[in-house]
Amino acid sequence: MSIFLPRGGSRSRRCKRLIGAAILAVLLSASTAAPASAQQFDAESFTLANGLKVAVLPSHRVPAITVMVWYKVGAADDPRGKSGIAHFLEHLMFKGTKDVPPGALTAQIARNGGRNNAFTAEDYTAFYETVARDRLDMVLRLEADRMTGLVLDDRVVLPERDVILEERRMRIDNEPSALLAEQLNAALFLNASYHNPTIGWETEMRGLRTEDALAFYRRWYAPNNAVLVIAGDVTAAEARPLVERYFDALPQRPIPDRLRLDEPPHHAPVRLEMKSTRAAQSSWRRYYLAPGHFYGETQHTYPLEVLAEILGGGSSSRLYQSLVLTQRLALTAGADYAPACLGPAVFSIHATARNGVAIGDLEAAIDVELRRLADEGVTDDEVLRAETRMQSAAIYSRDSLSGPANIIGAALTLGRTIDDVTQWPERIAKVTTAQIQAAARAVLIERNAATGILLPEHTS
Amino acid sequence: MSRVIRRPLIAALLLLSTAWLTSAQAIAIQPITSPSGISAWLVEDHSVPVVTLRFAFPGGAAGDPAGKGGLAAMVSDLLDEGAGPYDTTMFHKRLETLGGYVSFSPGQDEFSGSLRMLKLNLQDTVELLHLSLTTPQFVPEAIERIRADMVAVLARQAHNPRSIASRLWMQDAFERHPYGSNANGNEASVAAITRDDLVSYVASHFQRQGLVIGIVGDVTAAEAAAVLDRAFGDLPAGQAAVELPDARPGDDGALVVSKWPVPQSVVTFGQIGLKRDDPDWYAALVLNDILGGGNFRGRLMNEIREKRGLAYGVSTDLVPYRHAGLILGSVATENGRVGETIALVRTEWQRMRDQGPTEAELDAAKTYLSGSFPLSLDSTSHIAAVLVQLQIDRLGIDYLDRRAALIDAVTLDQVRALARRLLDPNGLSFVIVGEPAGVTATRPPRPMQH
Numbered sequence: 024m025s026i027f028l029p030r031g032g033s034r035s036r037r038c039k040r041l042i043g044a045a046i047l048a049v050l051l052s053a054s055t056a057a058p059a060s061a062q063q064f065d066a067e068s069f070t071l072a073n074g075l076k077v078a079v080l081p082s083h084r085v086p087a088i089t090v091m092v093w094y095k096v097g098a099a100d101d102p103r104g105k106s107g108i109a110h111f112l113e114h115l116m117f118k119g120t121k122d123v124p125p126g127a128l129t130a131q132i133a134r135n136g137g138r139n140n141a142f143t144a145e146d147y148t149a150f151y152e153t154v155a156r157d158r159l160d161m162v163l164r165l166e167a168d169r170m171t172g173l174v175l176d177d178r179v180v181l182p183e184r185d186v187i188l189e190e191r192r193m194r195i196d197n198e199p200s201a202l203l204a205e206q207l208n209a210a211l212f213l214n215a216s217y218h219n220p221t222i223g224w225e226t227e228m229r230g231l232r233t234e235d236a237l238a239f240y241r242r243w244y245a246p247n248n249a250v251l252v253i254a255g256d257v258t259a260a261e262a263r264p265l266v267e268r269y270f271d272a273l274p275q276r277p278i279p280d281r282l283r284l285d286e287p288p289h290h291a292p293v294r295l296e297m298k299s300t301r302a303a304q305s306s307w308r309r310y311y312l313a314p315g316h317f318y319g320e321t322q323h324t325y326p327l328e329v330l331a332e333i334l335g336g337g338s339s340s341r342l343y344q345s346l347v348l349t350q351r352l353a354l355t356a357g358a359d360y361a362p363a364c365l366g367p368a369v370f371s372i373h374a375t376a377r378n379g380v381a382i383g384d385l386e387a388a389i390d391v392e393l394r395r396l397a398d399e400g401v402t403d404d405e406v407l408r409a410e411t412r413m414q415s416a417a418i419y420s421r422d423s424l425s426g427p428a429n430i431i432g433a434a435l436t437l438g439r440t441i442d443d444v445t446q447w448p449e450r451i452a453k454v455t456t457a458q459i460q461a462a463a464r465a466v467l468i469e470r471n472a473a474t475g476i477l478l479p480e481h482t483s
Numbered sequence: 484m485s486r487v488i489r490r491p492l493i494a495a496l497l498l499l500s501t502a503w504l505t506s507a508q509a510i511a512i513q514p515i516t517s518p519s520g521i522s523a524w525l526v527e528d529h530s531v532p533v534v535t536l537r538f539a540f541p542g543g544a545a546g547d548p549a550g551k552g553g554l555a556a557m558v559s560d561l562l563d564e565g566a567g568p569y570d571t572t573m574f575h576k577r578l579e580t581l582g583g584y585v586s587f588s589p590g591q592d593e594f595s596g597s598l599r600m601l602k603l604n605l606q607d608t609v610e611l612l613h614l615s616l617t618t619p620q621f622v623p624e625a626i627e628r629i630r631a632d633m634v635a636v637l638a639r640q641a642h643n644p645r646s647i648a649s650r651l652w653m654q655d656a657f658e659r660h661p662y663g664s665n666a667n668g669n670e671a672s673v674a675a676i677t678r679d680d681l682v683s684y685v686a687s688h689f690q691r692q693g694l695v696i697g698i699v700g701d702v703t704a705a706e707a708a709a710v711l712d713r714a715f716g717d718l719p720a721g722q723a724a725v726e727l728p729d730a731r732p733g734d735d736g737a738l739v740v741s742k743w744p745v746p747q748s749v750v751t752f753g754q755i756g757l758k759r760d761d762p763d764w765y766a767a768l769v770l771n772d773i774l775g776g777g778n779f780r781g782r783l784m785n786e787i788r789e790k791r792g793l794a795y796g797v798s799t800d801l802v803p804y805r806h807a808g809l810i811l812g813s814v815a816t817e818n819g820r821v822g823e824t825i826a827l828v829r830t831e832w833q834r835m836r837d838q839g840p841t842e843a844e845l846d847a848a849k850t851y852l853s854g855s856f857p858l859s860l861d862s863t864s865h866i867a868a869v870l871v872q873l874q875i876d877r878l879g880i881d882y883l884d885r886r887a888a889l890i891d892a893v894t895l896d897q898v899r900a901l902a903r904r905l906l907d908p909n910g911l912s913f914v915i916v917g918e919p920a921g922v923t924a925t926r927p928p929r930p931m932q933h
Contacts, residue, residue: 084530085510085861117779126789129779134847136854138778153858185792192747193795193815197644300744303642304635338575348571351628354635377631378638408580415582415601421531422700424861 066431066441067259073275074247077266078435079259080427088255089424090162091151092170093436095250096243098223099145099216099366100281105235107223110143111187112236116150117141118179120172125179128165135161145217146365147436153424156256160265167269170249173240180233188229191222199299200306203475208369210293211310211473215286215366245276250435254428283366286312293473298480304354305382305478307389308373312471313360315368316439324362326462327370329454331360332409333401334392335372339408342374345392352380352388363437370466382476393467400460410452417448510860512870512880515704517711523696524870524880525707528863532602534700535863536609536710537871539595541693542725544666551676553633553668555589558684559596560632562587564625567614571625574611583608585615589666592805593875594688598714599864602701609713616689617717621681633673640667641931644749644916647741648813651928652751652914655737660730662804691715692722697870700863730807731755734910738825740924741916748821748917752828753811754910759803759876765889766897767801767905772848773840773898774831774906775799775812780851782831787814793824810905822921829908836906839899853887 068078098109119125132139137154152162195201205220212218222228251270253262289312313327314320335342335358346353356374372393376385420426434444513525544555563578563585565571578585581604587596600608640646650665657663667673694715698707734754757767775781777798779789787797799812816824840848860866873882915922 082530084528087858087861126779126785130847133778133780133851133855136850136856136858138855138858140778153861155854182790182792186788186795189747189793189816190795192817197745197747197749197815301642303638337579339572339579344572348628354632375635378635408576411582412579418531418582418601419533419599422533422862422864424858 068435068441069259069263071246071267071271073271073273074245075249075251075266075270075273076435077251077253077263078431078441079257079262080252080254080431081256081258082254082424082427083256085424086156086256087153087424088156088159088162088253088257089151089153089428090159090166091149091252091254091428091432092166093147093149093250093252093432094244095147095248095278095281095436096239097144097146097148098219098221099283100243101219101223102239104227105231105239106219107187107221107228108231108235108239109148110222111184111228111231112239113141113143113148113150114183114187115175115180115236116169116173118173118175118183120168120174122172123165123168128169131165132162137162143221145221147433149432149436151425151428159253159257159262163265163269166251167273170244170246170270171273173237173244175233175237177233180236184228184231187222188225191225191228194222195220196225199297199302200477203295203297203477204308206297207293207295207308207310207473207475210295211312211369212367213287213289214284216282216284217364217366242279245278246270246273247275248278250432252428252432252435254431255424281365283318286367289470292469292471294476295473296476296478298478300480302477302479304378305376305380305385305476306374307376307382307385307474307476308371309389309472309474311370311467313362313368313370313466315362315364315366316437317365318367320465323458323462323465324368325450326454326458327360327362327466329406329409329413329451330401330459330463331358331370332413333405333459334358334396336409336412341392341396341405342372342389346374346385346388350388352377352385356389363433363439365437382478386474396463397460397467400463401456403456406454406456406459410454413451414448510866510883512883513704514880515708515711517708517716519712519716521691521694521696521711521715523698523707523711524874525702525704526697526699526866526870527702527704528699528866529701531863532701533863534600534602534605534698534702534710535867536598536600536612536696536698536714537595537864537867538694538696538715539590539593539871539875540688540690540723541593542688542723543590543593545591545661545664545727546723546725547661547664547668547672548680550672551668551680552664552672553666554676554680554684555594556667557626557629557633557673557676558681559587559589559594560629561621561625561681562615562619564629565620565622566611567618569614570620570622574614578608578611581608581611583611585612587615591662591666595871597864597867605702605706605710606713609710612714613717616685616714619681619685621678623678626678626681630673630676633667634670636667637665637670637673640665644743644745645813645815647743647931648749648751648914648916650931651739651741651916652753652811652912654929654931655739655912655914656732656734656753656809657730657807658733660807661727662730662807686719688723688725690719690721690723692720694718695871695874697867697874699867699870727806730804732807732809734907734912736909736912736925738913738922738925739915739928740919740922741914741928742918743916745917746818747815748818748915748919749813749815750821750825750913750915751811751813752825752911752913753799753809754907754912755905756801756808756810757803757905758805758808761808763897763901763905766893766901768852768890769845769848769893770835770840770898770901770905771799771801771810772852773844774835775810776848776851780848782835783812783814783828786827786831787824791823791827793820793827797824797828818918819920821915821917821919825913825915825922829911832906832911833908835902836908839895839902842895845893845895845898849890849893853890856883856886
């Protein structure tokens with residue numbers, strides 16, 4: 024899944040789309056589309072005296088449990104000049120405590136037949152394990168241990184700094200489209216806290232030190248700044264005593280306010296063009312500043328989710344139909360929007376040009392579609408089909424152990440509620456054509472856009 | 484949207500080869516046979532109202548006719564571009580309205596497919612698969628559009644260091660066998676494919692003999708049987724003629740450098756391995772996990788990443804084709820540190836060959852390999868993929884109950900003996916794509932087929 028910076032996964036994109044297949048921004052309960060099985064998902068949550076928030080999501084499909092510990096800190100909390108520190112610390116969280124030597128946590132989980140990993144996004148950092156149901160005790164002990172007991176020294180930190188630099192080369196520097204996306208993101212956010220890349224700028228990453236990681240850890244890692252999610256073959260009544268055994272004793276800490284800088288008004292659109300001998304074909308993308316669940320004109324968020332689906336959510340979407348099938352200008356075309364961020368979100372549109380098609384012609388055709396959208400809005404039929412697809416995506420998102428844990432964990436960590444998640448299908452179903460047109464007119468405006476063009480460069 | 488980017492062949496195989504490395508647990512597999520005589524394995528799970536159907540026909544991309552490389556791939560991209568009464572757009576709208584997802588994928592040895600459905604719309608969604616398999620339209624507009632897509636995919640692969648490295652490695656290893664060819668073909672072969680080729684592929688490959696099927700989810704045995712008949716009931720009863728010769732990969736210990744302007748070199752390395760039916764298969768699984776297991780278990784990860792920070796990841800996998808086996812690994816590191824990284828791979832290869840694993844390493848690998856089972860069987864699509872793979876590999880319907888014991892029975896002596904017999908530091912071949920320092924190529928890269 025292409026959102027975060029997992030320790031063993033793939034590339035990060037702005038804000039959190041949990042599941043790659045276009046649609047699944049969030050959700051879980053699927054009450055509308057599958058009345059027979061509504062509310063199968065009965066999350067139970069409680070909070071310990073030290074402020075640790077816990078959600079238990081029972082599912083007895085397989086005798087396994089996924090545990091996730093989410094911290095309310097991410098790359099957007101990196102101090103100035105220390106970009107990449109949140110992600111670096113995520114790596115260093117595997118380097119041991121007083122009782123658990125470096126690497127032993129992962130080794131112990133593997134020896135017990137389990138798997139574990141972690142990821143970092145702009146607004147949060149999460150660690151997770153999947154184990155057989157009788158290993159829950161072990162995993163909770165290990166997670167509690169490293170919540171406040173991390174021990175670091177240069178001997179383990181410095182090689183890991185080389186690892187994150189290799190990770191940056193792999194994800195960004197070796198990929199022209201990722202380099203352009205990184206710059207486009209920085210160009211879009213003039214001031215908002217999402218300006219810097221999650222993995223960090225290389226020059227600053229090179230300077231990250233053990234003390235920086237420890238300072239960041241002491242500032243943010245504490246039970247009252249975390250959410251624990253336990254999903255799988257367990258009930259809340261079974262899990263709670265184990266959680267209390269290991270986490271109750273951890274001390275609360277004062278946690279600073281999280282700084283999320285506002286984006287000033289934009290007065291001119293941004294345009295970046297990059298040529299690369301490593302690019303195979305011309306591609307085009309545009310980011311629009313957009314409201315998120317906690318930022319800007321939040322009433323537009325649900326309409327924008329439906330709009331992204333109508334405009335670019337699949338092969339019957341407007342952009343695909345027009346650019347790929349009818350006009351044959353593009354090989355791919357789509358749109359994305361994920362409002363689950365503390366700060367401003369991005370509404371993005373992307374397309375790759377067919378061989379021989381000038382990028383300007385492709386852009387002109389996209390602009391025609393956007394103008395038509397602003398002028399004429401969308402049809403009832405389009406809204407109905409998009410909402411149907413989104414409802415069914417909601418059902419599929421329950422078809423795994425980690426899906427619900429990811430969705431609930433992200434929501435709670437951002438300060439949303441389990442109700443926000445379970446009511447998502449209903450809220451989507453209420454979105455009207457008028458709301459979508461209003462959202463499109465408010466958000467898809469030229470001065471708030473950053474457009475990036477990648478062109479192949481031929482060496483002769 | 485299977486057409487957008489086809490994962491490089493090797494990456495797909497690596498995924499497949501680990502996806503079903505699972506052992507026994509409590510899932511009940513029922514063999515079912517439909518009224519018209521179609522057999523499948525079924526796992527009922529009524530906890531979420533979804534159903535996944537997966538299937539594989541014998542004969543994949545390795546069977547593409549000479550000069551028509553990419554044929555199976557093109558078929559896989561076109562089956563959902565209009566079928567029966569529906570044109571491309573109608574077909575996709577119908578599928579989306581039903582909440583279904585269909586995909587087809589041309590492996591080297593099998594042509595497989597997957598259909599994810601809402602329980603609510605089970606039979607209507609299956610009908611779309613039925614139309615895809617029996618009455619694909621193959622209209623000229625769609626053929627030309629998909630042809631252009633495939634050429635674009637080839638161009639992307641030719642610009643992607645990971646794809647280049649794995650393509651060059653496979654091309655060298657299988658110089659005289661179809662496994663060495665790109666499943667997506669090359670520009671000339673993709674251009675040469677005609678509508679008749681597509682039609683004839685469908686007629687000859689989509690037959691009932693040899694078809695294996697897994698169906699998982701919120702479905703009863705009776706409903707599943709109806710699904711089978713609906714999807715596959717009017718396919719012809721015969722079997723495609725798809726046998727290929729066995730191949731012995733040419734692992735000659737070459738080190739090849741393909742220049743590419745990137746800051747980080749991408750390396751594919753490997754040697755001959757075991758086929759799935761080899762009696763030493765389980766010892767090989769354990770050996771591979773200790774040497775190159777992912778997620779921080781293998782010695783390579785420990786030496787290359789943990790101790791020295793040379794790479795974000797390094798791992799090896801057993802890659803069992805039907806007619807050949809490989810051990811294949813990959814690593815990526817800054818150009819300046821390629822020499823050191825490759826030397827470490829060679830050293831660990833030699834050390835494992837000479838000394839084998841320790842008892843502790845053996846135990847840890849065995850408990851990991853058998854215990855990680857429940858983790859990968861958490862979704863209908865994962866379980867369905869396992870059901871299909873077990874049938875392709877003819878492992879028996881009770882295999883999941885036996886698997887843990889098969890792994891547990893592997894002894895230190897067996898693994899040591901296998902390491903001595905199998906691991907060959909002189910046969911270990913490397914392809915490096917980048918601007919690496921500290922390495923000397925043994926020969927120039929052979930021209931890439933495209």
